[in-house]
Amino acid sequence: MNSKIKEYFENKENRIKCGITGGTIALAVVIFTVMVFMEKNETPNNPTETVSQTESDTQTEEAAGYSFNAGDLYDMRLDAQTIEDYYMKSCGDQFNLYTIDEDGVLWGSGHNEYAQIGLGYADEEFHEKKSKIAEHVVHVDYSQKDFVVYLTEEGKLYGLGNDSTYMLLQHTEMPVEDLAYPTKRYVTSPALLLEDVSYARCGRDDVVALKKDGTVWTWGMIWNYQSTGYCITMPQQILTDVKMITGGWFNHAALKEDGTLWTWGYNFSGNCGTDKATMIETPVQVAEDVQRVWTGLLNYSAKEDDITDMEEFGNDYVDNTIIEKTDGTFYACGMGVGDKSVVLPQYYEVSELDTVCSSEFLLLDWDEEMLNRKQREYIERKESQSEEAVLARKNEALLEEIDKNYDMEKLKRKVPRFSEDDKINEAYYNAIKTLDTTGFLPDGRYCFYIEQDGRTDVERFQEQRAQHYSPERVAVADVDGDGTAELLFFIEGTCVRDSAEYVYRYSEEKNAFELEFEYSAGCNYYQNGVIKAKPLYSGFIYQDDFWPYSVFQYDENKNEFVLTASVEEIPKVPENPDNFPEEYDKDGDGKVYIISQGESVKYLDEQEYLAWKKQIFWMPEMKIDWCELGSNKELLEEIDKNYDMEKLKRKVPRFSEDDKINEAYYNAIKTLDTTGFLPDGRYCFGHQKSNVDVERFREDMERAYCPNKVAVADVDGDGTVELLIFTVGFYMADITEYVYRYSEEKNGFELEFAYAGGCDYYEHGVIKASPLHSMYSDYQDGFWPYSVYQYDENKKEFVEKVSVDQITNVPINSDVFPEEYDKDGDGKVYIVDQGESVKYLDEQEYLEWKKQIFWMPEMKIESCELGEILK
Structure with a gap:
């Protein structure tokens, strides 16, 4: 196709607009052509409609044949023998895509202005997800005029989508005059079009079907989008003894059992293989000894399985007919064929085209070996560019x-x-x-x-x-x-x-x-x-x-x-x-x-x-000695060999008079000091446990603001000491305090409390925990929000009892400041949130409340820094 035309059609709005351009010509012109719309005799030769060919310079066709770009080849089916070999399992473009899966289910995706993808309704959405249309389907073809036809195992031909020009036979009562100003008509559920069908193809606005008895039937409209064309409102038989048919945008071809080729349709560029007329209603014989024919795309399936991968415009050769003769030679007619320069009439909104065309089939420099090679090369290239291939190379x-x-x-x-x-x-x-x-x-x-x-x-x-x-x-x-x-x-x-x-x-x-x-x-x-x-x-x-x-x-x-x-x-x-x-x-x-x-x-x-x-289980259980892969076993062994446990014992305070408890205590600190893991198995810095090894811990420690610290103190007030651990890493989330109690049952340490922030410990088992940051910044008198945790003997953990915040009378709080609670007028009110109840307290009230909560002295925690204990 000429690049100007192809560029024009790649716009969806232009494709729709072109479908009605001929209808917008004066109604008088349409009435003039009504006689053509009646299903009548073959159109006589019309010199004014014949494609004009002016030989610019005489050249002799080379024996090797004319060069002609075959485009991307991936599904030519040069080995097809029966009509079933030409069944299409996918078809479409970037606007609509139809696929038949291995179970014979037909799926549609893309635009749905004419209900053409099987949703049962029309809308203006673009549907990437495939929708189910039908089952027991063996063949499908799609027109870029928003309708689809498909063939079932029983030989029944169905259609769905646009029915504006009789192509789906559901609006045959529509007056021919309405084609001047087409009304949007469509079919929302599959409509039976014809039975005993062996094959079918779509034109742009028409359908052609091959029955099992070799007869060819057609209906719909073929026109040149200016003022001439013809329309068939009901299926009409046009040929017999046919074994193969094709479908193109403008013209069709049928291959008879005797090898003769017959074409009809819009002969804009001589693409029907004859110079008789630009509009051929009745099929004419144009070639002999033909074994295969293509009108339009040389491939039978869509390039992609997903519409989001479809990038290119549909048919590559809408203005050509290409044939393979029984001797294996290839011929073509239409636009871009030969060496004769011609001027074609106005084409939609594109100005007159000066190009080369031939209404005669000319020999090409093709052969099956070359085409098969190009097909293999394309498939290999496509596969090498696929996501799977890229991933495989990586x-x-x-x-x-x-x-x-x-x-x-x-x-x-x-x-x-x-x-x-x-x-x-x-x-x-x-x-x-x-x-x-x-x-x-x-x-x-x-x-x-x-x-x-x-x-x-x-x-x-x-x-x-x-x-x-x-x-x-x-x-x-x-x-x-x-x-x-x-x-x-x-x-x-x-x-x-x-x-x-x-x-x-x-x-x-x-x-x-x-x-x-x-x-x-x-x-x-x-x-x-x-x-x-x-x-x-x-x-x-x-x-x-x-x-x-x-x-x-x-x-x-x-x-x-x-x-x-x-x-x-x-x-x-x-x-x-x-x-x-x-x-x-x-x-x-x-x-x-x-x-x-x-x-x-x-x-x-x-x-x-x-x-x-x-x-x-009459014999003993085996002890399986597991070895970890991808671990730091050797590094840990090296660390263990060089770790100075005696130095650790001298550095940190003794936890208990019981040697067994002390051993668990020192081992817990050693584990933290060498691997970064806390007594309950969590990692001390901000990583998932699974992402951590000894080397990662060493890297984290090098970036940490200060070494991890440990302390021993009875912070829960139960009469026995707890192990306190303070971690200060590189991120705020790493700054955390932990309290562990010793469990005799497990001979290990269990978590009582953890908080990301700074804590003050009081002798009656209360912790004042202050967060590292706050969403407010307008506090007065050095106040900072905090939560109060109280040790619960039954739960054996610290539980949050109250949270405290301060709201000040500053411009940003003018609408929310609780003026009525600011009794002394100092512009400060304290919010004490005790779960189910919230209190607003003035300065004096707050101080009285605070005295009741922190009624025993704050503890002085003596912490000891870890690190530097390797020999």
Whole structure:
């Protein structure tokens, strides 16, 4: 298509406007052409309408044929043999896209001014999301005049969308005169157009269908958008013995069984292969020995599967007909073909065109090998530019970088040796390396949850790994009891689905590892080849720390662990009044165990269950020595070796007279001092726990305003001291104070209080906690807002009791200042928020209230800075 025309049509408004341009010509001209609109005889030759050709200079066609740009080729179907081979599974442009999925469902997306995408209504929105139109669809074609036709498995042809010029046959009562001023008419639900159809194509304003008996039928309108054209209001048979039809913007072609080619329509540039007239109503024979034909686009499907990826204007060759003859040669007619310069009449709003055209089919320098090569090149180029290909290249580059820098010797020092056989060990280390660098397990599965986009590349693995709860772990142990070791993996990701344990055996035949067992993380391994596997969650309530589990036993014949029993407990609680099996609770302790072993189910009392359990787990549980991947194990070992615990003990105050408690105390401080982790497992600075290692902690400490501090004091007033930790990092969120109490039961420290800000501690178990910043800045007399926390003995933690703020009578508060509470007129009122009640206090009232809250002296906390305790 000429570039001026193509540029003009790329505007949606112009496409719609051009559809009515001919109608805006004087009504007298339309009436004059009514005789043409009647379904009559073939239009006689009209010299005034014949395409004008003026030979500028005589040139002889080269034997090799004329050069003609084939454009992007990706779906020419040069190997098609039957009409079904030409079925179109997708079609469209940047305005509308239609696709048929593998299940035969037709989907539409894009503009919906004429209800053309199957929503059942018209609107002015652009719909990126595909909507379902129909099922059992085998073929679809789309007109850029906002209507679509599709063919079902039963041979029924349906249409949807614009029906302004009879193309969908639902407004045939519309007077022909109305075409002068077209009214917006459309079909909101699929309308049956014709039956016993084998193929169909759209023109711009018409439809052509090939029936199973070889007859060709057409209806709708073909015109030149000026004043001439013809219209068929009901399906009309125009040809017989046809095996192939095409659809273009302006003209159509039909290929008969005998190889003759017939064309009709708007012959603007000789694109019908004849110079008889510019408007051909009745098909005329224009070529022989033809095996394939294209009018318009050389491809049969859309370039993209998603309308948001569609960029280019639809048909590339609206002014050409291209044929392949039975001897494999290609010919073309129409605009841009040959070397004869012609002047074409005014075309829509584009001025007269001076270009080359041919109404005769001229030989091209094409052949099937060249076209197939161009098609392969385009497909390869397109695939190389796809998001998947770009990601694959990026992934490959990352893998090369990782492989170049991966320290295999360090891995061999870190994890235990698997075998005395170097060949087996090589497979073993490579399997661990693959998991450690890509996230893929030995059997090819991905270790983390695969997200909706399906990505499992190295970059995604690194992102997920940065968020997981703990590093991947490996171990070597003979857990199936066959006398040879297995490779165990423990994965704990960012969600329940990521947490799992795997057991792999080595296969000499494949020189690789094969899966024996997998289960959600939480397994106990026993020396008799039994695994006790616990689920991560359950929907029931249990007693005595019971948790449901399954029993897996290694099966030598299957070379895998198989489920042999599952165990549940049902307690006698209010939630189970109707389900509790009272008759099996022989000792009346309100517990019954349910043992499911295949088809049999046993209900056991406590003693019966313990006896059954002893028979299953009759050998000791194995101790699995897990080794963390991607961790700082070696660095931690180095730190541990060089840490001067005696210096720490001299530096910080003793916590208790009990050596056992003191050991837990010193170890908690050492952990904070070397790794940044607090006694309850949280990291002391503003990072997710999963993003942290020893090197990161060292980097954070270098940027911190001051070292972390510890203190010992009885701040909750319960008579025993607590461990206080003060962290001051690089960000405000890092400035936090913590209070931990010692738990004899856990021989560890549990959190009582944490606050990001500055705290004052009082002897009666009260903390005054001041935030680091406030949304107000107009305080007087050095006041700063604060909250009051009181120790709760039942909850064993500090709970917030009240928050205090001050509002001053300054211009910015003129509308909100509570004047009535400012009794002394000093322009200050205190707001005391005690949860359900809020008090507004004058200066004296506030001081009296404050005296009641802080009635015991403030404590003097002696803190000690950590750091510099390495030898």
